[in-house]
Amino acid sequence: MTYYNEKGLKRFINAIFFSFAGFKATWTHEEAFRQEVLAFIVTVPLAFWLTNNNIERVLLIASVVLVMIVELLNSAVEAVVDRVGVEYHELAGRAKDIGSAAVMLSIMLAIATWILILV
Numbered sequence: 001m002t003y004y005n006e007k008g009l010k011r012f013i014n015a016i017f018f019s020f021a022g023f024k025a026t027w028t029h030e031e032a033f034r035q036e037v038l039a040f041i042v043t044v045p046l047a048f049w050l051t052n053n054n055i056e057r058v059l060l061i062a063s064v065v066l067v068m069i070v071e072l073l074n075s076a077v078e079a080v081v082d083r084v085g086v087e088y089h090e091l092a093g094r095a096k097d098i099g100s101a102a103v104m105l106s107i108m109l110a111i112a113t114w115i116l117i118l119v
Helices: 008-029 031-050 054-084 090-118
Strands: none
């Protein structure tokens, strides 16, 4: 029986294990993700130290978490594209570029959020 045929609590528990495997794989293979986790570790305490209300804290922390989420999705796209083939294909390059653009936008949003809240 596969993960997809499971129901209820067993499916939920399997999903947690697969999610941790995804975090581990991304941590192992993607330096950008490791850098973003480091940024998260640094910025979360800063968010609590530099703000006085929970809305601002949530916005600051969420903007950094969003970067990590987009990086996870970008890494997934890159892994699938690389699995399909190593030779250059215009659509493969486009998919990777679009994923990279999404990461860049999320980083710009995080920076803008921090600037607008703290300045």
